[in-house]
Amino acid sequence: MSSGTSCQRQMLPKPVLGETEAAELVDRVFGLRVSWIAPLPSYDDQNFHVRVSRDGGADEYVLKITNEDSQEPDLIEAQTRAMMFLSAEGFPSAVPRLTKRGTIMSLESASGCGNKKYMVRLLTYLPGTPVAKIATNAQIFYEVGKLAASLDKALSEKFHHPSAKSLHRGQFIWNLANVPLLDQYLDALGQNKYREVVEQVIEQFKGKVIPKLSSFRACINHGDLNDHNILVASSAGPAQHPEYRVCGILDFSDMSYGYYVFEVAIAIMYMMIESPDPLGVGGHVLAGFESVLPLSGEERAALFLLVSGRFAQSLVMAAHTAQLHPENREYLMVTARTGWKHLMKMLEVGQEAVERTWFETARAYAHPASPAAAEAPPAGQ
Structure with a gap:
């Protein structure tokens, strides 16, 4: 997308x-x-x-x-x-x-x-229903997290082709390392509270994420596991709480070399768009991801700012591209309908409180006896 x-x-x-x-x-x-x-x-x-x-x-x-x-x-x-x-x-x-x-x-x-x-x-052609079109639940968020880790792990450990060197994309605006490059596109937002929020995200990113990149584990990222690029099919469960399996992965045009933690942050951000409880989503996605690839302490510490950075990328570039292609504005601004609200809410609640929610939810999957885990059992366990 x-x-x-x-x-x-x-x-x-x-x-x-x-x-x-x-x-x-x-x-x-x-x-x-x-x-x-x-x-x-x-x-x-x-x-x-x-x-x-x-x-x-x-x-x-x-x-x-x-x-x-x-x-x-x-x-x-x-x-x-x-x-x-x-x-x-x-x-x-x-x-x-x-x-x-x-x-x-x-x-x-x-x-x-x-x-x-x-x-x-x-x-x-891959049949299936985009995540954007279903009533999401904890199980599908867990599955998406698991997919994100499994996909990057397979690509990074086993994919060897001479053309892979082209995935070192340097200034590619959608690589999460390049959030600071958004500076040059901010005029698309005008002068308002949204621009001020994005400027704040960029400054925090420069100060707290960029210096830590060398401590993250590098990999090949799909880079765009959003709610329109993941197809699901209903596999089982009661009608009011169907279980879903991923049946299609679309759009590899944002692939680039990055870091494992980038992929989980991107997945969290896009799954937030599709949830009535956006701030709670991250823990389920993180649990699925860490069932395949546990994050390090430094990677976890960057997660909040990485999710905020992806919101900024998506919202700024949508506004910029809508200026270039006004005829495609409705499609381009899909994320913006709720994205600004979610980013503002994240920053208002604050990093410490949001992380606590995410990490406690993820921890509950590792200890199934706890009440939180009972509410959202991990798929396939």
């Missing part, structure tokens, strides 16, 4: 292919005849849900026309190879359909876009 922008990468406008041209692209590049096509919402790429007929049935795909990263083929290759690797490891990740030339992607000109060239992929 949040494929990032940076100064040099705002050159390409968002692709604007029509459905007919997109269908022709699928035929020309992949040799498949489209029987049905519909646009999918996106941040700054262009995506289509595509159905192609075959003997006795139909196959479904997502046609992904990449925007600013089209100029970085190694990066798209790394993202796609990572998806293929994860699928082979048993994660519910899409895989590419090869082009007629036998490649996983193709740089194509799009006449509807002023003859600019965009990288095109056809990915298997």
Whole structure:
């Protein structure tokens, strides 16, 4: 959802292919005849849900026309190879359909876009319901935390491909280490209390997180495990309290080298958006994450500021990108509807109290006899 922008990468406008041209692209590049096509919402790429007929049935795909990263083929290759690797490891990740030339992607000109060239992929369509569309509960937050740790651990320990070096993305605005770079986008907020809050978050981040980065454990981050990029299916449980399993992981365009604690912070922030008790979410996500990969004391101590930093990134960049693409404003501002309220509440309650809630909840999972654990039993235990 949040494929990032940076100064040099705002050159390409968002692709604007029509459905007919997109269908022709699928035929020309992949040799498949489209029987049905519909646009999918996106941040700054262009995506289509595509159905192609075959003997006795139909196959479904997502046609992904990449925007600013089209100029970085190694990066798209790394993202796609990572998806293929994860699928082979048993994660519910899409895989590419090869082009007629036998490649996983193709740089194509799009006449509807002023003859600019965009990288095109056809990915298997993953059925499921986005977390954003369900009534969330502690069990799904735990599952998301567990997924975040398992995913990063698999990528960091076993994913080896020459293109992976492109995941060292330096000034990439969506890497959590780059919260201080938000300074250059603050004008998108105007002059108001929101800008003052973000400035406060950035200053605290500079003073308390940046000096600690070297003490965090490095890894490859998915970087965008948000409520629209995780698909779930109901597996069991009573109708009023269904249990969910993760059945799809979408959008690897924000992958970069970072730190394990970044991924849990990002997951906490986006799960807060979908909860009636946002300040309580972090403990369940943290418990799931730590069932795979316990955090160190220094990593835990940075969690509050990392979550605040991700809120700042999401809110500032949404405002900035909405100025560039006002026609896509409704989609871009999805997080902002509740995000500002949650960030303000976090800062009002304060780091000490919020952390106490998170850590006590997480501790309860390790000691199931406690009342808190009884309210939210970890999935699969």
